Amino acid sequence: MFWMSAVTESPSAARYRTAAEWLEDLGDVPLSRIIFDPLPGTATERDLLHKCEVEKQLCELINGTLVEKPKGLYESMVAAGLIQALMNFVIPRRLGAVSGADGTLRLAPRLVRLPDVAFIATTRFAGKLPLEPIPSIAPDLAVEVLSESNTRKEIDKKLGEYFAAGTRLCWIIDPADRSAKAYTSPSQLQPIDRSGKLSGGEVLPGFELSLEELFGTADRMLQGS
Numbered sequence: 001m002f003w004m005s006a007v008t009e010s011p012s013a014a015r016y017r018t019a020a021e022w023l024e025d026l027g028d029v030p031l032s033r034i035i036f037d038p039l040p041g042t043a044t045e046r047d048l049l050h051k052c053e054v055e056k057q058l059c060e061l062i063n064g065t066l067v068e069k070p071k072g073l074y075e076s077m078v079a080a081g082l083i084q085a086l087m088n089f090v091i092p093r094r095l096g097a098v099s100g101a102d103g104t105l106r107l108a109p110r111l112v113r114l115p116d117v118a119f120i121a122t123t124r125f126a127g128k129l130p131l132e133p134i135p136s137i138a139p140d141l142a143v144e145v146l147s148e149s150n151t152r153k154e155i156d157k158k159l160g161e162y163f164a165a166g167t168r169l170c171w172i173i174d175p176a177d178r179s180a181k182a183y184t185s186p187s188q189l190q191p192i193d194r195s196g197k198l199s200g201g202e203v204l205p206g207f208e209l210s211l212e213e214l215f216g217t218a219d220r221m222l223q224g225s
Contacts, residue, residue, distance in 0.1 A: 026062055027154030027156075040066075048061045048134075060113050062111060076101070078173060079143070086207070099139075105135065105137060105139065106137075107164075113162070115162075119139060119204065138167050139162070163185055169202075195210075198211065198214070
């Protein structure tokens, strides 16, 4: 079957007994987000970069399968507002680098994720970030802005991968109810309601951003004001 095909990048390609096992390993994402060119089980990092750079289709690589990142105008505006706030805090203090949804990061062999927003502290790299298209580096802060097609299993899987790779803080932002969750491990979280604030904690001491301000900025962009 297609998802059992060997991948030339690694002799330890994932194999599955059933399609259900394969889909579960992807986080039970909708089938509409699973890319079939190249066929699941055969995709490489080169294929991912081609999709992202040439075809302008943002994808993540999971054990030889390309999975499209969800699209959403409002979600992208939320991410853009957060990137601006982080850069305003990080750059003057020379704390590190901030990236957006097309920032490819290799968290493990055959696993490339594109967090919607990421912060990488200067302590993670000597002098400057690697120039390679997909560096093997985990963000200190990873942010996922939820879209309608994101599943709970998908987000739980990402949380486990981020922290296993060395991430110290994850924010999961939900535009649907204007809330967020701050994770310091896959099982340790702090819910943040719409009146609360995102806090940089030990990763970005002193950084705070209210959800009211974050979503208000996105609202104004959406309304062109």
